[in-house]
Amino acid sequence: MTETTAEAMSCQELVELVTAYLEDALSGEERRRFQDHLADCATCQVYVEQIRATIRVAGRVTAEDLSPEAERDLLAAFRSWHG
C-alpha cells in the first residue's frame, strides 16, 4: 500500500457515483477506487447491473402517441405552410 492510496470506497459512496462512472466523468483516482470496490463487492455489482437494466428498459419505452386531433391540426398547419 502506498501513501497516496485513498481510503477504500464504501457501497453507499459507490451508489452515488454510478452515473458519473457510466458517463466516464470520474477522475482517474475516483475511477480506480470505484473499480477496486466493484471488483470485490458482489452486491454493488448487482446494483450497477440494476442501473444498467433500468437504462435498457427506459430505452425501450415508446414515446407517447400524439392524439389524432393534435396530429390533424399539425398536418393542417404543415399543408398551409407549404401551400
Place this chain on the structure above:
Amino acid sequence: MQPTAARDELAALRAGDEAAFLALVRQHHGSMIRVAQIYVGSRAIAEEVAQEAWVGVLKGLDRFEGRSSLKTWVFRIVTNLAKTRAVREGRTIPFSSLRTPENVPEPAVEPARFRRHDDPRWPGHWAVKPNEWPEERLLAAERAAIVDGAIDALPPSQRAVITLRDVEGWSSDEVCNALELTETNQRVLLHRGRSKVRKALEEHLG
C-alpha cells in the same frame, strides 16, 4: 457538413413531404412536451407550447441553415417558447431546479439500507442488499410499464433529462445544449432520475 440522411430529411420537409413531417412530429412531440414542462406550470400548457413550437418550426424551416442539427434547433424553439410562456404566466423562478439541483440532497438509495458510518467492520456497506433481477421478471415489469410510470412521476427537470438521455438516446452534449445545463447539473438530474426509476423497478420486482 450534415450527414446525408439529415439533408434528405430537410429537403423532404421543405418539399412539403407530409410523411417526413409526421415522422418528425411523432419522434419528438412527447419529448417536447416533457421539456416544456420544466418551464411551464401544467401538462396542458406544455402541450400547447409543443404545438406552438411546430408552427415555429414551419415558419423557420426555410431559414434554417443546418449549423446545428434539426433536432437541436427544434428543441431550442421549444425551450424559448416555454420560457416566454413561463414569464407570461408569472412563474418567476421556473428554472431553479435546473440550475441548482444540488440544493436538496436526494440519496440514490435510502441511507437505512447501509450500515452506519460508525460500524466497526463495514461502515457504509450494504445492510439490506439489492437482489438480482431475473430477466423474465424484468420483461414483465416492462410490459406493466413500471418504468414509464416512474419517469412520469419524476420532478419535471429530472423527467426531461432522463427522457432525452435514456428514452430518446441523446448524448449528454445534446441534452446540455437543449436544456442549457452544465454537464454537472445534467449528470445530477440524470443520476437522481435513474436512481428513482431503479427504485420503482425494485419495489415492483421485490
